[in-house]
Amino acid sequence: ELKVEQNPLFLSMQEGKNYTIYCNYSTTSDRLYWYRQDPGKSLESLFVLLSNGAVKQEGRLMASLDTKARLSTLHITAAVHDLSATYFCAVATYNNNDMRFGAGTRLTVKP
Amino acid sequence: ETGVTQTPRHLVMGMTNKKSLKCEQHLGHNAMYWYKQSAKKPLELMFVYNFKEQTENNSVPSRFSPECPNSSHLFLHLHTLQPEDSALYLCASSEVAGNTDTQYFGPGTRLTVL
Numbered sequence: 001e002l003k004v005e006q007n008p009l010f011l012s013m014q015e016g017k018n019y020t021i022y023c024n025y026s027t028t029s030d031r032l033y034w035y036r037q038d039p040g041k042s043l044e045s046l047f048v049l050l051s052n053g054a055v056k057q058e059g060r061l062m063a064s065l066d067t068k069a070r071l072s073t074l075h076i077t078a079a080v081h082d083l084s085a086t087y088f089c090a091v092a093t094y095n096n097n098d099m100r101f102g103a104g105t106r107l108t109v110k111p
Numbered sequence: 112e113t114g115v116t117q118t119p120r121h122l123v124m125g126m127t128n129k130k131s132l133k134c135e136q137h138l139g140h141n142a143m144y145w146y147k148q149s150a151k152k153p154l155e156l157m158f159v160y161n162f163k164e165q166t167e168n169n170s171v172p173s174r175f176s177p178e179c180p181n182s183s184h185l186f187l188h189l190h191t192l193q194p195e196d197s198a199l200y201l202c203a204s205s206e207v208a209g210n211t212d213t214q215y216f217g218p219g220t221r222l223t224v225l
Contacts, residue, residue, distance in 0.1 A: 004153070031212065042201060043154075043216040088154065092212065099144075099214070101154035 002027050004091050006102030013079045013109050021074040021105045023089035032072045033090040034063050037104070043088065046074075079109045113137055115217035117202050123223045126192060132220045134185040134202030142207040143185040144214060145177060148199040160185065161207050192224045 003026040013019055023032070031050050035043040047056045049065035049072060056063050060083065062075045072089055086106045092099045115136045124130050136143060145157040157171045160179040174196075176188040185202055199221050203214040 033213065035216075042218045043203075045213050045215065048213050090154075099156050103153045 002029070002091060002093070002098055002100045004089060004100045004102040006089055006105050009103055009105060011105055011107045013076070013107065015080055015109055015111055016078050018078065019076050021076075021087055021089075021107075023072040023074070023091075023102055025070050025072075025091040025100075027070075028067075029070075029091040029093060031092050032065055033092070034061075034072070034074055035088045035090065037086045037088065039085075046087075076107075079107075081109050081111060083107060084109045115202060115204055115215050117200075117217040117220050119220060120218060121221045121223075123225065124189070124192065125225050126194070128192075129188070129190040131189065132187040132200055132202075132222075134187075134217055136183055136185075136202075136204035136215070136217075138204055138206075138215060140204040140206045140215075141182050142205045142212075143179060143182070144203040144205075145185065145187050146201040146203065146216075148201055148219070150198075154201070158187075189222075192222075194224050197222055197224045 005024045007022050031048055033048050034046040036046050037043045047063040052067040054065045060077045065072045084107055086104045088101050088104045090099055090101045118133045142161045144159050147155045147157055158168055158177040159166045174191050178186040199219045201219045202217040205212050205214045
């Protein structure tokens with residue numbers, strides 16, 4: 001069974017600091033996604049990672065994928081308050097017929 | 112309208128009621144999904160439709176009944192729900208067999224079962 005574990009589940013950061021969110025999954029997967037969810041809002045796609053060693057960056061966020069370790073990371077650089085949200089990783093098999101989400105990491109960035 | 116829309120945004124129903132949630136995607140995608148987001152559980156995939164054909168049903172109780180009349184519309188029919196079914200129900204769509212199959216989510220329907 002495909003399982004996805006994220007940690008930490010809660011993260012409180014000071015502005016300007018760096019931190020990493022980890023996403024482990026249990027079985028071989030075709031693709032890994034990172035989403036952001038603001039309170040009361042829907043999920044917004046951030047990154048999709050398709051191959052071992054893939055790295056994508058957008059602003060202060062950078063995602064990477066190690067398929068051998070079954071691990072993805074979301075690195076936050078010099079956090080700002082606007083990054084406060086819940087971040088989810090999700091792992092899918094071919095055609096997304098089995099899509100599993102992690103529990104989410106609730107990030108709070110404090111001034 | 113753009114993206115993925117859902118109606119209603121909020122719904123309160125009794126356990127004996129019958130209601131339907133509606134989802135419409137304006138992205139030209141060929142797959143649609145229903146998810147349940149509860150306060151204390153990870154996002155759960157409920158149903159998958161690829162090219163209007165249902166391809167996944169993750170042991171969802173029969174009191175939830177999906178319908179996909181065409182590739183742009185998806186419904187979730189609800190009847191005799193339980194209070195534990197109260198949750199945010201999210202619809203998503205994607206282009207299957209595209210480069211990324213990224214799913215685009217609607218705003219959700221906040222359901223409360225009394």
